[in-house]
Amino acid sequence: MGRERRALLAACLTAGVMLVAVLGAVVNVAVAATPPALTEQAQADALRRAHAAVVGVQSLAVAEAHSNSALGRVRQGSGVVIGHDGLVLTIGYLILEADQVQLVVDDERHVPARVVAYDVATGFGLLQALTPLRVEPAPMGSAQALAADEPLLMASGGETAVMALTQLVSRRSFAGYWEYLIDGALFTAPAQPWHSGAGLFNARGELVGIGSLVVAHALGDSEAPLPGNMFVPIDLLPPILAELQRNGLSAASRRAWLGVNCVENAGQVRVVRVSAESPAALAGLQPGDRIERIDGTVVGSLAALWQALWRGGQPEREVTLDIVRGDAPQTVKLQTVDRMKTLRRAQGI
Secondary structure (H helix, E strand, C coil), X not given: CCHHHHHHHCCCCCCCCCCCCCXXXXXXXXXXXXXXXXXXXXXXXXXXXXXXXXXXEEEEECCCCCCHHHHCCEEEEEEEECXXXXXEEEEHHHCCCEEEEEEEECCCEEEEEEEEEECCCCCEEEEEECCCCCCCCCCECCCCCCCCCCEEEEECCHHHCCEEEEEEEEEEEEEECCCEEEEEEEEEECCCCCCCCCEEECCCCCEEXXXXXXXXECCCCCCCCEXXXXXXXXXXXXXXXXXXXXXXXXXXXCCEECCEEEEEECCEEEEEEECCCXXXXXXXXXXXXXXXXXXXXXXXXXXXXXXXXXXXXXXXXXXXXXXXXXXXXXXXXXXXXXXXXXXXXXCCC
């Protein structure tokens, strides 16, 4: 274990500082949500092992990657070791269109890795270390089994490894502006800025989620604003893990793509960004357009738009959008594409 991580484990958790204190402090807070059979020392050991399984992820995307405009070419975050063979689970956008990937272990070791899978449907990414990590994998838990008041541990890895206590404040479907929708997303508070690929662990040190983003409304759009983080629940992984390792994606990731970023407000869905060379760009869709219907289905939310798009047929097909531009209704026809076919890949090995 590196010097910085050892110092981190001894750091102090105060009201204004969200670093985890002595690991025993985590235990004292979390022990009430833990079965009696798990002793305080056993829980301390479990949480220590959990954080040791979190590594840094550094990636460099291919120079011509379209995702560079939104994510940058150089990306940093975290991942969690889930296999004795060096298999690492992370959030997919860190390794989207990646050319080079390194795992940072114990603040000191840089281990090269290859991309095993990028899954559009869940948002997960899988990496395989190319040399031994010598890191014990984190056990998988169940996001569904989490209690509403159960204290959780959020942990990042690498050169800026951080741990913090957090709490589950809501659990619901999440529709992302980037053509993304999952069920059972986990929302925690308080918000932490080092969310990308961070591990979320229960009181037993089991992995229950992978960090995706910061949100302004962790309680839900209809509730008072509460900054927090959204985690992809680990429950989505076991049913597709073998498929991801075999094919590099799940079957659900083979789906239609428009190439738009949209926002939802008061029952209206508006385009805020159009990806270059995307079906939406080729069809002339513009930021500010309000999408009212897709193939005749009324659109009143992001979830409704994405669901109608994906259940409408083959990934590559003609789609009709009824939009309003300014005050003028228009009909736009575009040819969707399979998102996975648009991604740029590293050249050579």
